[in-house]
Amino acid sequence: DAGVTQSPTHLIKTRGQQVTLRCSPKSGHDTVSWYQQALGQGPQFIFQYYEEEERQRGNFPDRFSGHQFPNYSSELNVNALLLGDSALYLCASSLLSGRGEQFFGPGTRLTVL
């Protein structure tokens, strides 16, 4: 079992650009959540996908969007990048029928210059 995988590992973009991050959930999981972790902070919930639909959303602007595919993998898209979007982006997978126990990937480190 490969666990949760994310790509790419690192990414450097400039302000105003767009970025797409990818996540493959743990085998058997059907729910994917995305978090933003700024330096020195705890993870902040961005949104959660189940059955290819966004089910919950945190306090993030519409520049942050996502997608879930039939194989449960997911993408996070961020448009019009700002310097403040620089962070570690974590993907977590879980079972909807579970109790919130999430398994995390290693994250994608995004740097916006």
Next chain:
Amino acid sequence: AQSVTQPDIHITVSEGASLELRCNYSYGATPYLFWYVQSPGQGLQLLLKYFSGDTLVQGIKGFEAEFKRSQSSFNLRKPSVHWSDAAEYFCAVGPISGGYQKVTFGTGTKLQVIP
């Protein structure tokens, strides 16, 4: 709204000493509670979880945590710390029911272990 407070930003302990990391939560009912550990540059690993029942829960790597409803706390403990325990620790609270699960994390406590 649910929230988590970890009052200690940074803690230093000697190897072999005992450890307690504090966590207080705010939630309308009994929540699901978690402790995660994050090594530098890594994702989060689940140490232990509390859903219901026995208020003292055992986790991996010799960690345990105690749920105290009256104090809205879920403190993490370890009797004897090893140098490899140096990392950042996050307490988190989740919804009581299944369904769409929004998990809220605290700001973390960074643990330094000195020889």
